[in-house]
Amino acid sequence: MRALIAAAIGLAVALALVLTISAIGAPSGHTSPKPLLTTVPGPTK
Template sequence: MRPLAAAALGLAAAVALVLTATAIGPPQDGTSPEPLLTTVPGPKK
């Protein structure tokens, strides 16, 4: 019975975390004006 109670508690905590993150929403800062570096830069010429 204890493993079932622990699983239910863990599931409830996970659902609460997801609902909290959904309620807060995405960050409002926007995006960075500089692009991310996606490749390793080559030697400078």
């Protein structure tokens, strides 16, 4: 029974955290116009 109560409390805390983060909204900012390099550039010709 204690495990069920602990699981319910943990679920309620997780749900409250998700709702709080979604209520605050995404942080404002901008993205870089330059693309990210995922590989090492080849030699220049």
